[in-house]
Amino acid sequence: MVAKLTRKIDERIYVNRYNIHAKNHLVVVQDMCAVCKDKPCTFSCPVDNYVWDAENKRLTVYYEGCVECGACVVVCPYHKITLTYPPAGRGVNYRFG
Amino acid sequence: MGSDRFDVVVVGAGPAGSAAALTMARQGVDVCVIERGEYPGAKNVFGGVVYKWPLEKLVPKFWESAPLERRMIDHRLVILDKEAGFALSFRDDQLGEEARGGFTALRSKFDPWFAQKAEEAGAVLITGMPVSDVILQDGRVVGVRTGEGRENEVYAKAVVAADGVMSTVLQKAGIRGPPNPDEVAIGVKEIVELPPETIESRFNAKAGRGARLEFFGAVTKGKAGGGFVYTNTNTLSVGVAVLLSHLMELKLKPYELLDEFKSHPYVAPLLEGGKVKEYQAHLIPEGGYASIPPLVSKGVLAVGDAAMLCLYPEGTNMAMASGMIAGEVLARAKKNDDFSDNRLSEYRKQLEESYVMKEHKRKKNYGAVLKNDKRFFNDYPSLIAEILRELVTVDGVDKGAKHSEARKKIRERVGYLRLLRDLYSDVWSVLPW
Amino acid sequence: MGELNIVVPIKQVPDVSELRLDPVTHALIREGVPSVLNPYDRYAMEAAIRLKEQFGGRITAITMGPMQAKKALQECMALGADEAVILSDRAFAAADTWATAYTLSVYIKTIPYDFVFTGLKAIDGETGQVGPELAEFLGIPHITYVRKIEVDQTTRSVRVERQLENGYDVWEAPYPILMSIAREYGEPRLPTLQGYIEAKRKQVKVVTVADLQKMGGDPKYFGLKGSPTFIPKVHPPPARPPGTVWEGDPKEAVRKLVEALSEKGLV
Known part of the structure; x- marks a missing residue:
């Protein structure tokens, strides 16, 4: 039962209603990412939008599952993340909220 | 115009x-x-x-x-340690009649x-x-x-x-x-679908009535925050909130905390058989x-x-x-x-002059308490569970001995003076009531 | 050289990304599903706006449906429709494409028009029939899948490109004419803030069965009783068999994949 209720992020996002915007609304200036010690964006994001690619030393930024909470903006120690709300009601649209 | x-x-x-x-x-x-x-x-x-x-x-x-959704007639505060839960519950059908207890x-x-x-x-x-x-x-x-x-x-x-x-x-x-990371909590929440009759029997409520449960302690691994289970008509709102600066210290993903909360022995039976209909996240102002x-x-x-x-x-x-x-x-x-x-x-x-600022002033410690105090979210919850676990176990050891053991634990782990001070001041900042 | 009158019939549809079939009855579960302006109709609106920008004129957005569909019309007004009309009456309910086209035609016949622009189809029914049927009721020609429009006002004719699978046709036709607009026409614009505010201050004209009868509509062709087709049952598509995943060493996995494909005679 526990296993059934415990789900990975993809399964979580799957139940939500999105009207995905064609353009990524999350912009990261990556000049400090390599030296950023904890990379808090990679674990604070509730939908795993930020994944550190250690091999290429760059941050992979997903946005399709973004719930527009702003946690990434708040935790980035170098203030390098900008979240511009998607236009025309795009993005997440909660059916319950 | x-x-x-x-x-x-x-x-x-x-x-x-x-x-x-x-x-x-x-x-x-x-x-x-x-x-x-x-x-x-x-x-x-x-x-x-x-x-x-x-x-x-x-x-x-x-x-x-x-x-x-439902009128709240049962307000429950649950202090969790890893396995156990100590609940304070106030139930009053009058809250429902007069619509005083709020509505989900x-x-x-x-x-x-x-x-x-x-x-x-x-x-x-x-x-x-x-x-x-x-x-x-x-x-x-x-x-x-x-x-x-x-x-x-x-x-x-x-x-x-x-x-x-x-x-x-x-x-x-x-x-x-x-906001700064110590001024906001990240809240993650799921909408879990259950038949209304199941909700009513699990939460001991009549149709249209329900319970709100607030959880503290092990939910957030001793960090500032908590969990909740609220009853809606045919869903439960199940969530965890943790101060963002504390999440950064824990280095855990918010939904990992939610998963642990949902599988806690006190919580899991309440959700059993439920179907997740939505996953949500939002920042909550907690700076006071x-x-x-x-x-x-x-x-x-x-x-x-x-x-x-x-x-x-x-x-x-x-x-x-x-x-x-x-x-x-x-x-x-x-x-x-x-x-x-x-x-x-x-x-x-x-x-x-209104309730809004009077409350914010009364709880002006709130932000500081959340930021610093692991006593409320770690020490007290585990102490309460340890003591109560002993006290409810009948094993031939006399209650007098058990009580003095409990007093010793409080003295050593927290200190009476500090306990009194916390009870007198800060606890009123943390309590939702 | 005059201004052009353009009519855009639109539909409010349930957001299909939200649609689920009832596992027992296989009926569409519409409850709690948000309604949106049919995405294909945005292209029709875009074509209307561009023509209006070029020649001046008047755009009338029209729909048949319950009063909630006013919201979709409001969006059309925010985009630039000058007038919005909703044909709303219980008597129109449960109409098939034929009855819908007939009902729309009764009203459209009473207003001046040079062009009728429609979307290719609606995302809920997916028939693509209402446009051509409407042209027949109006007694005007129609061209589907239009991706480019040139208007010659001296001869009152158009030269259009019609999108095909591997290319396009060029057609010439006189107007008034009905055209369904393809995606290739161009990305539809979004409403502006001013557009929304102005739309909120405009009224949607409500037309009932009584009004349409005064306009010459025959009530026996409205709604369910005017519909020659009906849907006895909706089937969910058969479940797709699960795919195969070859894991491990990429070279080995590819070898197995090629093997499996050649077994089926696909490579």
Whole structure:
């Protein structure tokens, strides 16, 4: 039962209603990412939008599952993340909220 | 008035924005509400409870028409350690009869209803339009824009920032920056579907009645935050909130905390067989009194989450009350044809005298307690569980010996003086009641 | 050289990304599903706006449906429709494409028009029939899948490109004419803030069965009883068999994949 209720992020996002915007609304200036010690964006994001690619030393930024909470903006120690709300009601649209 | 000019523009159609717009529209203020969601509530998340006050002042007997879920008749506070839970429960059917215990609600239903009230009173409601910037003239905000070009601008004599904890209006106007990690909690929540009869039997409630459970302790691994389970009509709202700065220390993903909470032996049986219908996340202002930005500045009035007015678990009432007061002040400003900051600062004064600021002042320790105190979220919960586990076990050891063992533990682990002090002062800041 | 009158019939549809079939009855679950302006109709609106920008004129957005569909019309007005009309009456309910086209035609016949622009189809029914049927009722020609329009006002004719699978046709036709607009016409614009505010201050004209009868509509062709087709049952598509995943060493996995494909005679 526990296993059934415990789900990975993809399964979580799957139940939500999105009207995905064609353009990524999350912009990261990556000049400090390599030296950023904890990379808090990679674990604070509730939908795993930020994944550190250690091999290429760059941050992979997903946005399709973004719930527009702003946690990434708040935790980035170098203030390098900008979240511009998607236009025309795009993005997440909660059916319950 | 032309389509590009209003008395007041309200940014955001949540509880704060709609309360402000409704108050103003009823007094003949020409007001435009701009909401970024496809419909009001589309982008909004809350734990789950709408209170009788102050909504009743705006919409008398709102419970007869508003889309609400259940009336709360059981208020439970549960202190968790890893396996155990110690609960304080207050149950009273009268709370339901008199609609005193609050109501669970879902934002995607409640917010459109509330915004429609403002619309019916004459406010112009625009949805699906994120405000991207403010229009500044001589250091004063004279309007907002939703994109490029003149056709995406709107002008007003004053602007109400009701656009939430990350307020674009306040940030673009230079009134405040984004919150600090120790001023906001990240809340993650799931909507878990269960048949109404199952909810009623698990939470021991009649149809239309229900329980709200607030959890502290092991939920957030000794860090500031907590969990909750609220009963809706045919769903449960199940969530965890943790101070963002503490999450950064834990280096855990918010949904990992939620998964652990959901599998806690106290919680799991409540959710058994439920189907997850939605996964949500939102930032919650937790900075308390100290984090409140200038409430009136450059022609902008900050209300609700934008003004960081929220004391767990009361956010919607703070939002509506602040919106209502801002609306009253702006309606008077229109009558006197004076929208100067000096005149509008009446908002701050009236808010100070209201429940909203009295509560924030009373709990002014709140932010500091959350930031620093692991006693409330770690030491006490595990101590309580340890002591009670011993006391309820009948094993031939006499209760006298067990009591003195318990007293010893308290003395060594916390100290009586500190316990008394915590009981006397800080605990009242942390308690939701 | 005059201004052009353009009619855009639109539909409010349930957001299909939200649609689920009831596992027992296989009926569409529409409850709680948000309604949106049919995405294909945005292209029709875009074509209307561009023509209006070029020649001046008047755009009338029209729909048949319950009163909630006013919201979709409001969006059309926000985009630039000058007038919005909703044909709303219980008598129109449960109409098939034929009855819908007939009902729309009764009203459209009473107003001046040079062009009728429609979307290719609606995302809920996916028939693409209402446009051509409407042209027949109006007694005008129609061209589907239009991706480019050139108007010659001296001869009152158009030269259009019609999108095909591997290219396009060029057609010439006189107007008034009905055209369904393809995606290739161009990305439809979003409403502006001013557009929304102005739309909120305009009224949607409501037309009932009584009004349409005065306009010469025959009530026996409205709604369910005017519908020659009906849907006896909706079937969910058969479940797709699960895919195969070859894991491990990429070279080995590819070898197995090629093997499996050649077994089926696909490579």
